[in-house]
Each structure stands twice: as C-alpha cells, then as structure tokens.
Amino acid sequence: MMERPANVPATIVETDTVQIAREIATVAMEYRCSVHLIGRAGTGKSTALWHVARELGGSYCEVSQATKSTKGLFELLLDSIGRRTGKKYLSDIADEVYYYFQPRETVSEEGWTYTPRLLVVDEVQTLEASAFRELLRVQEKCEVALVLAGNAERLAGRAKDANTWEQIESRISIQRPLPGPSRRDCDLIGSAYNVEGKDAYAALAAFGMRTNLRDLTKLLQFAAGLTGGTGIRLKHLEDALRLRKPKSDVLKLLRTVAA
Numbered sequence: 476m477m478e479r480p481a482n483v484p485a486t487i488v489e490t491d492t493v494q495i496a497r498e499i500a501t502v503a504m505e506y507r508c509s510v511h512l513i514g515r516a517g518t519g520k521s522t523a524l525w526h527v528a529r530e531l532g533g534s535y536c537e538v539s540q541a542t543k544s545t546k547g548l549f550e551l552l553l554d555s556i557g558r559r560t561g562k563k564y565l566s567d568i569a570d571e572v573y574y575y576f577q578p579r580e581t582v583s584e585e586g587w588t589y590t591p592r593l594l595v596v597d598e599v600q601t602l603e604a605s606a607f608r609e610l611l612r613v614q615e616k617c618e619v620a621l622v623l624a625g626n627a628e629r630l631a632g633r634a635k636d637a638n639t640w641e642q643i644e645s646r647i648s649i650q651r652p653l654p655g656p657s658r659r660d661c662d663l664i665g666s667a668y669n670v671e672g673k674d675a676y677a678a679l680a681a682f683g684m685r686t687n688l689r690d691l692t693k694l695l696q697f698a699a700g701l702t703g704g705t706g707i708r709l710k711h712l713e714d715a716l717r718l719r720k721p722k723s724d725v726l727k728l729l730r731t732v733a734a
C-alpha cells in the first residue's frame with residue numbers, strides 16, 4: 476500500500492478536481508499516454524491524484540528537491556511501486572525502471588493481455604529538464620499511463636531555456652488546467668465538516684472561491700474547534716477568520732458578492 480502524504484486527507488469528497496483527475500487518469504490508461512494537470516496550489520491536485528491512483532491500481536509519487544535529478548526521480552519511481560533499488564549507477568537504476576514499468580501481463584481465457592501501469596508524478600515543475608525528458612522517455616518506451624501534476628510555474632532555471640520547456644510540453648499528450656474551487660466543492664466540504672445554516676454555506680462559498688481548498692479546510696478545522704462540538708455556524712466561521720487573520724477587513728472574505 477502506498478503511504479499517504481501528510482497533506483492528503485484519508486477521506487475525501489468528490490470535488491470537481493477529483494472528477495477531472497479520475498477522468499483524465501482513465502484516458503491516460505486507455506490511450507497509454509501522458510496527461511498534465513495544471514493548477515494553483517490548494518486546488519486539491521495531490522489529494523485527488525493520490526486517491527485516484529489508489530482507486531485505479533496505480534502508484535503515486537511527489538517530486539522534491541531531493542528527487543529532482545534523473546537518478547533521484549528513478550529511485551522515487553521505483554520506491555512508489557515498493558521497489559527500493561540497491562543499485563548505485565544510474566544506468567543500472569534505469570534498467571530496473573524500464574523493467575518494472577513495463578505493462579503488466581495477465582492471462583485469461585482470451586490469452587495474454589497487457590495492462591499499462593498507471594503512474595502519477597506530482598510537483599513536476601520541480602524536475603530538472605533532463606529528468607523530465609527521461610520520465611517522458613520511460614512513458615513512451617513502456618507505454619505507461621502517466622499523469623503529471625504541478626502548478627503553472629515552469630521548470631527550474633527556465634529563464635535560460637524556455638525552448639527546452641516548450642519541447643517537453645509538446646511531448647505531453649494532454650494538458651488540462653484545473654479550475655479553482657466551485658460553489659459545489661465548497662458545499663461538499665462544508666457538509667463534511669458539519670456546517671449549518673444557509674448563511675454559513677454562502678459565506679463559506681464566498682471564502683472558498685476567493686481563496687482555495689487548502690485555506691477553506693484550514694478555516695473549517697479552526698472553526699470546528701470553536702463550536703464545542705455542535706455544527707459550524709456563520710458566527711464560528713467569522714470568529715475563526717478573525718483569530719487566524721486579525722486584520723480589520725478580514726470578514727470581507729466571507730461576504731457574498733451582491734447579485
């Protein structure tokens with residue numbers, strides 16, 4: 476079982492991002508291609524993709540400063556499928572990657588079938604250009620269903636190689652920008668946190684649509700602590716917001732836009 480990153484909640488609601496992530500991962504499996512989900516921080520990419528990867532029998536990993544090189548990335552890929560490599564040289568590690576990421580063979584009455592591997596690589600904007608190219612090569616050679624995610628920020632050191640990025644981008648089959656939180660997303664998360672009252676839902680949606688799911692969830696966690704165990708009402712949201720950001724005009728964030 477894949478380890479769940481700290482920022483990914485154990486239970487989730489079906490936000491628009493979750494639905495898009497599932498749809499796009501299914502397309503990647505069907506066509507054995509690469510897709511790139513692009514969205515700002517807090518749109519719920521990591522949460523959605525971790526759960527979708529698990530649901531569809533794939534693996535998930537997140538690039539960090541420690542794994543942005545080709546070697547680091549390859550070790551990360553192997554780790555995501557529970558293979559800790561004992562190899563030291565890049566070429567040996569690469570051989571293992573190409574071996575383990577081949578399509579899985581299964582035999583049935585109709586004979587052998589090949590199921591592609593579903594692989595999610597999150598925070599791809601952190602990758603070095605050369606590592607990114609190697610990842611796309613693995614995808615092409617092994618016909619991996621590759622789902623990439625990250626924000627719109629481009630590769631490290633992009634100033635000197637805008638062309639490099641364009642070339643990399645052109646090799647990715649599908650690019651899909653993610654929307655910010657919708658009214659429906661805010662309502663779903665609100666009800667998971669036991670929010671009560673029309674006014675509270677309206678304020679929550681106003682806040683979520685101005686910020687992102689991360690800020691929205693933080694606000695709800697804080698508000699839940701102020702209720703003493705009852706549902707979250709508008710007053711709790713206001714108090715939570717004032718405590719979190721003691722600025723005179725902070726309540727503006729909860730105000731609904733006049734129709």
Ligand SMILES: Nc1ncnc2c1ncn2[C@@H]1O[C@H](COP(=O)(O)OP(=O)(O)O)[C@@H](O)[C@H]1O
Binds near residue numbers: 487516520523689
């Ligand atoms: N589908 C969801 N269900 C419940 N909470 C969610 C969901 N999506 C996001 N969140 C909340 O928002 C926070 C930020 O989401 P995250 O997936 O880390 O965003 P991103 O990867 O786009 O920066 C999460 O830690 C979680 O608390």
Ligand SMILES: [Mg+2]
Binds near residue numbers: 597
């Ligand atoms: Mg993330």
